[in-house]
Amino acid sequence: MTHVFIFCLLYLKKTKYAPGVHKEEKMKINAFINCYSMSKTLRFKLAPEYETEKNLLEKGFLDRDKLRADDYDLMKKVIDKYHKHFIDKALEGFKFDLLQDYAEAFYSQSADDDGKKLEEIKKKMCKELATCFSKQDEFKLLDKKELVEKIIPAAEFIEDEEKDIAKRFNGFTTYFTGFNENRQNLYAAELKHGTIAFRLIEENLPAFLYNCKKGVKIFEGLDEGDAETLNNELGEILSIGNVKDILSVEYYNKTFTQNGIDVYNQIIGGYTQEDGTKIKGVNEYVNLYNQTHDKKLPSLAKLKKQILSDSYSLSFLPAKFNDDSELLLSLKKFYSTVNEEIGLSVEKAIQEMRDVFSHIDDCDLHNVFIDAKFINKVSNDVFGNWGVLIDGINAEYEKLNPFNGKNLDNYEEKRKAFLNKIESYSVDALQAYSGKEEKIAGYVQKRAVELCDSVACAYGNMSDKVINAREGKVKLYQDDEKTEIIKTFLDAVQEFKKFAEMFCYDGTDGDTTFYGEFANYYGQIAEIIPLYNKCRNYLTKKPYSEDKIKINFDNSQLLDGWDANKEKDYLTVLLLKGNNYYLGILDKNHKNVLIKDVPEKGQGEPCFKKMIYKLLPGPEKMLPKVVFSAKNIGFYNPDREILRIRENGTFKTGDDFNIDDCHKLIDFYKECISKNEDWKTFGFKFKETSEYKNIGQFYNEVKEQGYKISFADIPESYVKDLVNDGKLYLFKFDNKDFSPYSKGKKNLHTMYFEGIFDPENIKEKVYALNGGGELFFRHKSLNYDKPTHPKNVPIKNKTYDFRTDNAKKETSTFEYDLIKDKRYTKDQYTLHCPVTLNFKERGIERINDLVRQSLRESDDNYVIGIDRGERNLIYISVIDGKGKIVEQFSMNNLSSGNDVSIDFHKMLETRERERDASRKNWNTIDNIKDLKQGYLSYVVKKICDLVVKYDAIVAMEDLNVGFKHGREKFERQVYQKFEKALVDKMSYIVNKNASPHSDGGLFRAYQLTNKKYNENEKQNGFIFYVRAWNTSKIDPTTGFVNMLPLKYQSKEKSKEFFDKFEDIFYDENKDMFGFTFRYDDFGINIDHKNEWTAYSNGERIITVRNSFGKWDKAKIALTPAFKKLFDDYNVDCRGDVKRQIMNVDDKDFFVRLYKLLSYTMQLRNSDDVDDYILSPVVNAEGKFFDSRNSDGSLPCDADANGAYHIAKKAMWAIGKIKEADEESFKKTSLAIDNKTWLEFVQKA
Secondary structure (H helix, E strand, O other): OOOHHHHHHHHHHHHEOOOOOOOOEEHHHHHHOOOEEEEEEEEEEEOOOOOOHHHHHHHHHHHHHHHHHHHHHHHHHHHHHHHHHHEEEEEEOOOOHHHHHHHHHOOOOOOOOHHHHHHHHHHHHHHHHHHHHHOOHHHHHOOOOHHHHHHHHHOOOOOOOHHHHHOOOOOOOOHHHHHHHHHHHOOOOOOOOOHHHHHHHHHHHHHHHHHHHHHHHHHHHHOHHHHHHHHHHHHHOOOOHHHHHHHHHHHHOOOHHHHHHHHHHHHHOOHHHHHHHEEEOOHHHHHHHHHHHOOOOOOOOOOOOOOOOOOOOOOOOOOOOOOOHHHHHHHHHHHHEEOOOOOOOHHHHHHHHHHHEEEEEOOOHHHOOEEHHHHHHOOOOOHOOOOHHHHHHHHHHHHHHHOOOOOOHHHHHHHHHHHHHEEEEOOOHHHHHHHOOOOOHHHHHHHHHHHHHHHHHHHHHHHHHHHHHOOOOHHHHHOOOHHHHHHHHHHHHHHHHHHHHHOOOOOOOOHHHHOOOHHHHHHOOOOOOHHHHHHHHOHHHHHHHHOEEOOOOOOOOOOOEEEEHHHHHEEEEOOOOOOEEEEEEEEEOOOOOOOOOOOOOOOOEEEEEEEEEEEOHHHHHHHHHHHHHOOHHHOOOOOOHHHHHHHHOOOOOOOOHOOOOOOOHHHHHHHHHHHHHHOHHHHHHHOHHHHHHHHHHHHHHHHHHHHEEEEEEEHHHHHHEEEEEEEEEEEEEEOOOOEEEEOOOOHHHHHHHHOOOHHHHHHHOOEOOOOEEEEEEOOOOOOOOOOOEEEOOOOOOHHHHHHHHOOOOOOOOOOOOOOOOHHOOOOEEEEEEEEEEEOOOOOOOOOOOHHHHHHHOOOOOOEEEEOOOOOOOOOOEEEEEOOOOEEEEEEEEEEOOOOOEEEHHHHHHHHHHHHHHHHHHHHOOOOOHOOOOOOHHHHHHHHHHHHHOOOOOEEEEEEEOOOOOOOOOOOOOHHHHHHHHHHHOOOOEEEOOOOOOOOOOOOEOOOOOOOOOOOOOOEEOOOEEEOOOOOOEEEEEEEOOOOOOOOOOOHHHHHOOOOOOOOEEEOOOOEEEEEEEEHHHHHHOOOOOEEEEEEEEOOEEEEEEEOOOEEEEEEEEEHHHHHHHHHHHOOOOOOOHHHHHHHHHHHHHHHHHHHHHHHHHHEEEOOOOOEEEEEEEEEEOOEEHHHHHHOOOOOOOHHHHHHHHHHHHHHHHHHHHHHHHOOHHOOOOOOOOHHHHHHHHHHH
16 A cells, blocks of 8 residues: 555645635645546436337337336245245254353343353354354355245245246346345344344343243242143143243243244243134233232243244235225225234224223232333323423432532433433332322323224224225325325324333333233234335325336346447447437347348448447456366466466465566466457557566556447448347437537536547546446326416416525416426336446545645645534535635525525425425325435535635534534434535546546546545545534634533522632623633633633523413523612622622522523524624633624634534644654544643634
8 A cells, every 4th residue: 555655645746736726736636536446327318219119019028027027026025935934944953052051141140240251152152053054055045046046946835826926037036136135144143133143042032031030930829720721721732741841941942943932922822723712821820810919920021033924914915005995905904804823903902902001000000111202291191291200200310319519511411321221110100200199090091092992983984984985986095085084094093002102111020910912912003004104105195106117128137248249148239329329229039130240331321330348357357267267278378387376376465475476477467368369459558567566456457458449330221220120129318418409517427428438538448338237117107188387377486485586586487388297208218327437546445644644735724614503404614724714604595607596494494394294184295305405416516616616625523423413404314415425426526617637527536535434433535524512602712612500409509609600790891790710610620721701791592481381582681680680689789799699598599690690601692583602701802702793704603603613623633633743644533522622722
């Protein structure tokens, strides 16, 4: 890597001055061109030419591919069926050698145990399990084509119909590449969710061992008669001998297969025989015992089902509904079909669960639990106040863990962390925390009955008016009344499910009467989720379909490559004519029509140009594969010395590397290339062998020259005849950029594709065409007999309500008809075409060190700070090397070059409200994804333009460290998409307006992020990630932040708190009250500036209750408010204010004083109009910073303040890089702790 780094440093020094930038110096970004190669898939719409569509329809290609697409989901089920069989077969008779060791370690765990011994045993057990699978004969073929083509068709337990489905995928098994990889993960020797190891070792084994201990108590407590009956009924029927055998650790070895798990669970929960007779299990005997005894027995937990054999699922539910009848049948079956595993339908499960809730008073409420995430809901439902229970819980915490008065933030963090660990509360405990007379148990009983009745009523109504009603003339999704009836039923079940979910508990101490069959009932009802989603999706679906199918033309290798030698295999050619491009698919029965028998073109005859594509792929693999193959070794005739070098690997970089051996092998390969007729066509020109430092340099030279494109003329009339005769299927590239009427700049995808065929690119090889393409077909799904908007009729502009420019028009008129969703009114063919960007790369995949080096060598580094604001989706601040703002602006408004400006923030909020209402009402939901994607693209382009303009790095919030929560308008998920989009864009920045061969142009794109990014790093090329701590609520002129604990607790603690101030006084000149303090007096350690005086400066915007009891915003003038408080309690402002405060003995006084002081310390002030920073401390100029008075060199509002300080944190990081020596600057940490940050910003 060293030689690459030195080369890049030289490149840094050779970069040219860039015209039009902000400073007269070499640009850092010009050193980051052609760093590494990238793959990108380009997408183009295709239009069938001549008789292409007619011929392919007649030959049934689309029908066969449609059938294959329909069979895809069915075939996945067949594959899963085989995997389930394989799992059971492999695990039958398997035993863990370390089972007893695990049990001993498990039972001997203590609170002080670090668990290392148990973890080591689990790792070894994982390997045991993995070995069990890998030694099976079929294991190595489970992710290979043989699974579909040979193994499944030969399996006896696979039905004939399923085998027929498999046969239709002969030659097309690549459909399942991703699916097979996913299924292969099941067998991984890792304790990860979704693996068999996790299910057996991490989930079922601990539950089994707990059961062993509890089972001993159960059989000691049960009457002998019950134990004998249990043994007789279950032992004989299930063929297990003695039921008590399940209490043996060794019995776990019998519970690996699904059948073994079923037997174990039936012993615990019983089962229903074919004649309807119910055989009671252990837990039912326990329930009967507990009803008549004070001393309760524990219940046993069932084991989870084996992977791929998960509990009862809606087998009748299709992947999606295709018509009304499927939906109605599924609704009926969902409610009425009996789940054979538990002998109940959903209807019966709800009734049984109602009975459980109705008798909650008979249960031990100390062992009936409510999930912690539902505490506020229960509080509001039972007591009419969201805060009753949480206030009680907090009061109990404060009682047990009193605040020491030193660091309130730390205290609150510990409280939050402690409470977050609590997963559930018992009903008894919550009742005590409430301190109220209203009973939670009474609420539960009443609510369960209401919800159960609601479900029964809704189903009866749906049954009468929808399921059993005569079929209407319109589809269900067009019938609002019936849709609402279906929605009412599903909502009722959902509501009951959510209610029951509050009580879900997987601990071992739950009340046996309550939790005996609770999990079974809930599991049955929870199946509403997939049904609900599928019904909603069907009933709110768009009138058009996005579904597409892959087209294969009966060729499994279609578009796998373009090489001329493989044309007869791939059956794919690329043709050019003028400025148009065409994809040609050869009929499999006429493979040679564009290779042989191509007529000579006549004088002046119009022709297509056929691409002749040659590629020597992966030279490091291809050269030895061809040269040393049994078929060719005689031809290339390597001598013993070459064979020795290859066998010993002395040509490879490493401990045994020998440069002479490396050069000998390179000379041999050069000789082989000159012998190979196909390879000679590339016209390789190699440097002297002695110049290569390793074999990789030679392979790279072969790769760069082993790609060649040329063209051959094919008469147009001949091509047309081939198409009309069904020997060639021709498609024209049909996006807007290829239209003769196209205006404006072309899409980047078009520019990349056209760049492949540019004469200069054919020499330099920046862009290269790859194999692995795919062809798709989407059938038209809309018919129209009249335009949506007729020509010459004014229509309202969608963006009118959000336009902020003066040129906005409410309506527009067009001279042509407009058809909504026109693209869905006709069939569409699409090509997915992979290409390589930077085919000839410099091999620099990580640029972090080079970026740091360039920052060290630059005297004026600009930084672009990006912040998610409270008032703005994205806020941007650009600062120069001295920390002065040169640009700051919100990205709420989208502006274009034609003076159009749109308030995107307002538009997005409106669309989200409309979407939320549509989702709740099951109206057709407009797609907001494209709106967000368009916005992200705009913002990303704007930032990249700034990076190029200022030669700047980007500073943004680190999502992996204390991600901000609160009122930010850009939620985490969207911000992550934004970050990814920015990283992707900065990995290959092309300026469409630049000359193609200039820096930043099409053939010299900037690459400003690493090829691969490690999330744990704080740098990704030109992007620096910083913590957002104290970036928005901070004074940019003094660095002041409030860290005082400003929360009233008691009179005594209030006096103790205010006594720590060095002085509290009234300044007549300023007409303000001052509070002088040292942070260390409050137990807050600040290394730099410790002493401050905060003044009651100006007004603050606060949150108050209005006359309607709603939260509202109000302004408060601080100094008059302090005067009013002091007047009310006879505190003389001109006297010793602090001493007088100490003499006041009134709770209300201190509550008000705390509030006023907290308002004083409040830097950020926001309402519907204003959003500003106002500091309470005086800066070096004798002023209080007020962002409303900013001259542009400092933040102009609160969100600008956040972006500015995020940029400043990156500026600190640049300073650390500059300060470091040559040996350490690459490893300099870019993370800044809170103390260092405050010291940096306060010094600045």
